[in-house]
Structures are given as structure tokens and as C-alpha cells.
């Protein structure tokens with residue numbers, strides 16, 4: 001591809017956010033160049049044949065879709081298929097039957113709550129909390145594709161401003177404990193406040209509540225779905241939309257510095273062959289992490305949140321068997337990945353998972369909707 005000397009916008013990084021920004025700008029008639037450091041587009045949302053000799057392409061890192069608004073899919077004409085999962089989460093409990101939460105609440109979820117807790121009270125609390133979260137998700141989701149609102153203006157648009165306040169201002173563990181009493185059930189819900197972060201569930205400093213919100217508001221349902229073809233199919237469709245609009249995408253092109261002036265930004269980048277290039281941009285869109293942009297602009301590094309993510313990829317020929325644990329009666333897509341186990345919901349202690357059993361699939365605490 002021939003790179004011009006000036007573009008209306010240069011996008012740094014071809015992860016899904018950079019690609020969507022590029023597609024919208026190109027559709028609006030802007031000249032757009034996307035520069036991606038790696039040899040493929042998609043960032044952490046890519047499909048790979050992970051195991052040599054096993055002809056299966058799976059999502060190498062990120063693997064479930066919730067925070068992609070339907071509106072973006074429609075606007076950009078993305079051809080993606082997202083599949084629902086029959087089981088939202090299953091949490092094994094030593095010596096017990098564990099807790100099963102179906103994607104759509106059915107008799108199995110009801111029975112599982114009763115078997116675990118010995119009464120219907122905890123399920124009632126779960127439904128009440130899930131209902132409140134569901135209403136908040138419906139109210140918040142449309143704002144994700146609007147200009148950012150202040151917390152005060154946002155509160156004015158919500159049916160449950162109290163929950164919005166609590167999730168931002170109070171420790172997540174306390175908010176959940178208001179509604180639920182079982183340590184296991186609390187633990188399943190609190191997983192959504194921890195995924196990928198080192199947040200403190202007992203602190204009122206924000207990260208856990210924020211993480212929780214991001215995991216429950218997607219498209220107003222908080223449903224997490226499996227992309228057919230893996231995440232690479234989703235970002236591939238985004239890249240195709242950007243190209244259709246006229247954007248140029250260059251891989252193995254690492255941006256090394258951004259030099260802003262009053263009327264433009266000079267974007268310095270290094271090509272595959274190590275050669276240095278420079279291109280003028282009316283605007284630069286940061287599709288890489290904020291810390292990367294700080295480095296590129298020479299700005300003082302901002303505070304970052306600590307976090308970690310471990311993913312185990314597996315290709316299964318059948319569902320794993322777990323002694324004395326729940327096994328699905330009806331066939332459902334075999335989960336190919338398991339995320340971290342939920343935190344022990346007994347504050348600050350951790351129970352070992354039962355040997356040989358996945359402790360939990362990705363928890364969807366609001367999946368009863």
C-alpha cells in the first residue's frame with residue numbers, strides 16, 4: 001500500500017478500538033491511516049491455530065463478546081455471529097454439588113441455589129440484585145455510544161441512581177453483601193469486579209465497581225457471547241469495514257513518536273524493514289494503551305491500575321468430568337477455555353479448588369436475564 005504524506009487521521013494500533021474508530025472516520029469521508037506494530041490486526045482479539053496439528057482456530061486471548069454495541073455492528077455492517085452459552089457459570093464447591101447458573105434462568109438454576117443454600121431466600125436475593133443490575137445496564141448501555149456524561153447527568157437518566165452511586169462510592173463487597181448471604185454466591189457475583197484487575201473488593205477506591213460495571217452493562221443485557229470463528233472473525237470484520245470505507249491499514253508499522261504542533265501531528269513510525277517514516281496527521285487516534293501514548297508524546301506517565309490475566313487455551317473432544325459435580329444434561333457448546341476461579345467469597349481467604357475440576361467458567365452474575 002502506498003502511504004501518503006498526510007492524512008486527516010492516523011490511528012495508532014489496530015486493536016478492535018482502533019479499527020472501529022478508523023471505520024467510522026473513513027465512512028465520514030476522512031482520509032485514514034492505521035499503523036499496527038504487529039504482523040496482524042486485532043490486538044488482543046485475534047484467532048489463532050494455537051496447537052500445531054490441531055485444525056482449530058480459537059480466540060488466543062480475549063474470547064467473549066459483550067461490550068460491542070449492536071449499534072456499531074449495524075452502523076458498520078459487521079458480519080459477525082455471536083452464540084449464546086447455555087451455562088453462564090458453574091462453581092464447584094468441595095464436597096457439594098456446586099452452583100450452576102444458566103444463561104437464562106431455568107429450573108436447574110433454581111434447584112442448584114436450593115441445594116447449595118438450603119432455602120429459596122438466596123435465590124430471591126440473587127434475583128433482586130440481578131434485576132437492579134439489569135435495569136442499570138439498560139439505562140447505562142446507550143450512553144456508551146454517546147459523548148461522555150458527567151456522573152451527575154448520568155444519575156439523572158437512571159431508574160436506580162442509588163445502585164450507580166453505590167457501585168462507584170462503596171466497596172463492592174459491601175454492596176453485594178447487602179443483597180446476598182452465601183459466600184459462594186457472593187463470590188460468583190464478585191468475580192465480575194475482579195477479572196483482569198488487582199482490585200480490592202473491600203476498598204471504596206473505584207476499580208472493583210468499575211470493573212463490575214463493565215462486565216454487566218454490555219448492550220443493556222450484560223450477556224457474554226461466543227464469536228463464531230473466534231475473536232479474529234470480529235476484528236477481521238472491523239478491518240474489512242475500515243478498508244471498505246477507504247482506510248489504509250499497515251502492519252509491522254510501529255509508531256515511535258508523536259510530535260504535535262498547532263495544526264497537525266507528525267507521526268514517526270518504523271516499517272518492517274527498519275526504515276523510519278514520518279506522516280502528517282490532522283488528528284491522531286490512540287488505539288494503544290494510554291501508557292504507550294504517554295511514551296510516544298513524551299508526557300509524564302499517568303497512574304496505571306495493576307492487573308493480570310492468565311488464559312489457558314484447550315481444545316476438548318468432550319466435556320471434562322468432575323466427580324460429584326454438575327454435568328450438563330443437554331448438549332451445549334463445549335467450553336474451550338476456563339478463566340480464573342472466582343475469589344473465595346470469605347473475605348481475604350482462599351479455598352483451593354477441587355482437584356481436577358474447573359472451578360468456574362467466566363462468571364456472568366447477571367445472566368439470569
Ligand SMILES: Cc1cc2nc3c(=O)[nH]c(=O)nc-3n(C[C@H](O)[C@H](O)[C@H](O)COP(=O)(O)OP(=O)(O)OC[C@H]3O[C@@H](n4cnc5c(N)ncnc54)[C@H](O)[C@@H]3O)c2cc1C
Nearest residue numbers: 013015016017036037043044061062063064254255288311
Ligand atoms: C487473556 C485476555 C483475555 C481477555 N478476555 C476478554 C474477553 O473475553 N472479552 C473482552 O471483552 N475482553 C477481554 N479481554 C480484554 C480485551 O482483550 C481488551 O480490552 C481489548 O483487546 C482492548 O482492545 P484495544 O483495541 O483497546 O487494544 P488492544 O487489543 O491492546 O490493541 C492495541 C493495538 O495497538 C498496537 N500497538 C501498541 N503500541 C503500538 C505502537 N507504538 N505502534 C503501533 N501499534 C501499536 C498493539 O500491537 C495492538 O494491536 C481480555 C484480555 C486478555 C489479555
